[in-house]
Amino acid sequence: MRHIDLIVIHRNENGHTGRELVLQGQAEYNLFIRKDGTVDVVVPLEYRAAHAVGYNSRSVGIAVYGCFMDELDGRKCFNAHPTQAQLDSLDLLILGLQWWLGTKLAVNGHTELPGASRDPKKVCPGPNLDINAVRRRTGTKGL
Numbered sequence: 686m687r688h689i690d691l692i693v694i695h696r697n698e699n700g701h702t703g704r705e706l707v708l709q710g711q712a713e714y715n716l717f718i719r720k721d722g723t724v725d726v727v728v729p730l731e732y733r734a735a736h737a738v739g740y741n742s743r744s745v746g747i748a749v750y751g752c753f754m755d756e757l758d759g760r761k762c763f764n765a766h767p768t769q770a771q772l773d774s775l776d777l778l779i780l781g782l783q784w785w786l787g788t789k790l791a792v793n794g795h796t797e798l799p800g801a802s803r804d805p806k807k808v809c810p811g812p813n814l815d816i817n818a819v820r821r822r823t824g825t826k827g828l
């Protein structure tokens with residue numbers, strides 16, 4: 686297993702399932718959390734996924750289905766808030782990965798990480814998915 690010390694959280698609503706993302710050529714995350722909280726493996730953890738520039742080798746990328754801001758590119762976001770089932774799955778994945786890997790993991794939202802997006806204006810996962818609250822619930826810290 687490669688050395689992993691970071692979990693990076695993303696938004697994505699281009700497919701409802703990991704399978705739909707892959708079929709659209711977006712196999713960019715290790716894990717995908719559907720609206721109902723189901724977790725799909727998109728890229729197995731032993732492989733790096735291309736989700737955060739400069740951080741892929743050391744991290745697990747988790748995409749949560751949704752937009753998590755009120756508006757994106759002038760359009761109202763359809764899934765602007767994570768469901769409780771998604772938050773429960775996200776917390777469990779963070780705690781479970783730490784247990785399984787036997788180490789503390791840092792937890793960051795994608796665009797909290799300097800230079801991690803090619804688009805400097807990108808906001809990911811968005812203010813409605815509160816990364817500080819995720820860290821509080823899981824007893825983790827950011828990088």
Ligand SMILES: [Zn+2]
Nearest residue numbers: 695696795809
């Ligand atoms: Zn992202």
